[in-house]
Amino acid sequence: MVERRTPNPRVGGSNPSWPASLSVYPEVFMREFFKFFNEVKSELQRVTWPSSEEFFQMLVAVGVVVFFFSVVLAGMDFGFSFLLKKLMS
Numbered sequence: 001m002v003e004r005r006t007p008n009p010r011v012g013g014s015n016p017s018w019p020a021s022l023s024v025y026p027e028v029f030m031r032e033f034f035k036f037f038n039e040v041k042s043e044l045q046r047v048t049w050p051s052s053e054e055f056f057q058m059l060v061a062v063g064v065v066v067f068f069f070s071v072v073l074a075g076m077d078f079g080f081s082f083l084l085k086k087l088m089s
Contacts, residue, residue, distance in 0.1 A: 050058065
């Protein structure tokens with residue numbers, strides 16, 4: 001097995017031995033902050049947004065699926081609680 005050593009054996013831990021942090025310079029932080037939001041804006045402009053008709057169709061489809069699964073889960077809950085009460089009595 002190979003022994004691994006730090007580049008500077010007299011200093012313990014990793015090199016550098018402190019964690020990376022945000023820049024302490026406000027102008028650098030603000031530049032990066034605005035750069036991030038400009039990139040978000042440009043990415044959102046590339047998105048293909050659904051039309052209002054497609055949006056409504058997807059909304060209805062999701063509503064139907066949620067309603068179906070809520071009825072199924074409620075039925076299972078009532079069924080299992082009924083069975084558990086019968087088994088306990």
